[in-house]
Amino acid sequence: VSERVAVVGVGVHPFGKSEKSLMDLAVFATSEALNDAGLKWKDVEAVAAASSQFVGGFGWRLAGNELIQAMGESGVAVANLSAACAAGGAAFSSAVGLVQSRAAEVVLVVGAEKMPKGFIARPPGGADDASDVEFLRWVTVGAPNTVYWALEARRRMHEYGTTDLNLAQVAAKAHDVGQHNPRARYRKSVSIDEIMNSPMVSDPLRLYEVCAVSDAAAAVVVCSEAVARRLSVQPIWVRATAVGTGKFGDPTIRIPELSANPVSGVSPVSECTDTAFRAYASAGIDPKDVDLIEVQDNSVWQELAVPELFGLCEPGECDRLLEMGETLPTGRLPVNPSGGFLSFGEATTAMGVWQVCETVLQLRGAAGVRQVPQARLGVCQVLGLEGNGVVTVLEG
Amino acid sequence: MDPALMPYGLLLVDFPEGVRVLGMLHEAVDRSSLEVGMAVEVVTGTLDRVDDTRRVTWKFAPVGSLRGAAK
Numbered sequence: 001v002s003e004r005v006a007v008v009g010v011g012v013h014p015f016g017k018s019e020k021s022l023m024d025l026a027v028f029a030t031s032e033a034l035n036d037a038g039l040k041w042k043d044v045e046a047v048a049a050a051s052s053q054f055v056g057g058f059g060w061r062l063a064g065n066e067l068i069q070a071m072g073e074s075g076v077a078v079a080n081l082s083a084a085c086a087a088g089g090a091a092f093s094s095a096v097g098l099v100q101s102r103a104a105e106v107v108l109v110v111g112a113e114k115m116p117k118g119f120i121a122r123p124p125g126g127a128d129d130a131s132d133v134e135f136l137r138w139v140t141v142g143a144p145n146t147v148y149w150a151l152e153a154r155r156r157m158h159e160y161g162t163t164d165l166n167l168a169q170v171a172a173k174a175h176d177v178g179q180h181n182p183r184a185r186y187r188k189s190v191s192i193d194e195i196m197n198s199p200m201v202s203d204p205l206r207l208y209e210v211c212a213v214s215d216a217a218a219a220v221v222v223c224s225e226a227v228a229r230r231l232s233v234q235p236i237w238v239r240a241t242a243v244g245t246g247k248f249g250d251p252t253i254r255i256p257e258l259s260a261n262p263v264s265g266v267s268p269v270s271e272c273t274d275t276a277f278r279a280y281a282s283a284g285i286d287p288k289d290v291d292l293i294e295v296q297d298n299s300v301w302q303e304l305a306v307p308e309l310f311g312l313c314e315p316g317e318c319d320r321l322l323e324m325g326e327t328l329p330t331g332r333l334p335v336n337p338s339g340g341f342l343s344f345g346e347a348t349t350a351m352g353v354w355q356v357c358e359t360v361l362q363l364r365g366a367a368g369v370r371q372v373p374q375a376r377l378g379v380c381q382v383l384g385l386e387g388n389g390v391v392t393v394l395e396g
Numbered sequence: 397m398d399p400a401l402m403p404y405g406l407l408l409v410d411f412p413e414g415v416r417v418l419g420m421l422h423e424a425v426d427r428s429s430l431e432v433g434m435a436v437e438v439v440t441g442t443l444d445r446v447d448d449t450r451r452v453t454w455k456f457a458p459v460g461s462l463r464g465a466a467k
Contacts, residue, residue: 137418140443140454141453155408158432259418260415260416
């Protein structure tokens with residue numbers, strides 16, 4: 001029997017544009033997470049760090065080692081994980097595995113990122129070469145990331161009758177909720193008119209309907225049940241954490257690709273959808289039991305599509321649930337009670353860790369006016385380019 | 397307006413062979429004429445001009461819509 005794993009500490013550096021160095025952000029989040037758990041750096045036996053790098057292009061770093069050098073060189077084990085924007089989720093999953101297998105009793109998970117200004121651009125330094133998909137998509141087709149989400153949104157409008165107003169309602173709801181989150185970057189409500197009059201980015205998605213990029217860091221402490229029982233903080237239990245990659249036949253055009261080979265019966269966004277159902281099976285839960293979900297809302301489209309793909313409601317139902325207020329924290333299917341990426345901006349590799357922090361606060365009943373009443377089961381979803389998905393199920 | 401700042405259309409097209417491909421709408425086609433599900437064909441179109449050289453790329457256009465126009 002594998003070890004039960006608890007989340008006992010969470011820390012987030014507030015999102016925004018920061019003058020601080022990347023490691024200052026990471027140390028801030030780490031210290032907050034350790035304090036929250038009532039643990040010290042010397043108690044940490046391993047570090048799992050989200051380690052994709054987006055500043056200056058896509059690449060890798062040794063973020064875990066940098067953090068260890070900043071916190072104190074205690075000789076702990078380290079895992080540096082790349083999974084593009086899903087790296088935070090991958091690091092969390094790896095940390096859970098270390099505790100489950102009893103390789104370590106206390107593991108720190110960290111993700112920190114400083115993003116370049118503006119939308120994510122073509123990685124610099126690439127040759128104009130027809131064999132390079134990044135050249136093809138940026139130069140010969142003109143497809144930044146927003147295009148991929150816009151195409152999905154347009155298709156949804158055709159299939160389910162989603163309207164421009166529905167898209168704006170998602171953004172308005174995100175800011176209505178996010179304005180109450182002290183760590184969010186955008187802390188004011190935004191009217192439907194402001195959203196619908198904001199500049200068009202990739203038709204039908206407007207500026208307020210796609211997420212910004214931010215600087216931030218997030219950290220969590222996971223530990224064994226024995227350690228959790230000695231601490232004074234309420235443990236939140238990891239019921240499942242599943243990592244997946246995309247399947248052949250997935251109809252979704254996956255960033256940064258320019259084509260897909262749809263095969264009947266293969267799930268859209270399979271790296272997340274199939275992974276979610278594996279996570280439910282591993283946790284022994286029914287999707288109907290889920291009390292809240294944090295989805296990677298790079299755009300308003302994801303907030304409508306992911307709960308349906310994940311079996312939390314029927315296909316095409318999310319627009320109506322949204323209109324009825326059912327996706328608010330007090331509704332029947334709370335989606336992104338944190339305020340989501342739309343309120344925070346995406347600090348790529350931090351996001352998978354940050355979602356766990358937000359969900360832990362909900363399951364502790366410590367989310368203030370954003371609290372989901374009687375929240376017991378929470379799900380987190382991150383998606384990284386080239387087909388990386390991580391889905392986590394937490395229980396209070 | 398700077399040609400690089402002009403809006404352009406993008407299509408996701410299902411080919412009979414089973415592959416789904418992303419590409420631009422041909423610059424001579426009115427975007428408001430597009431409908432989900434309509435039949436299109438593969439054409440070449442202008443990507444940009446660099447030092448008087450016209451570079452071309454694959455594009456899509458509704459079947460027959462470029463008849464008479466310079467492809």
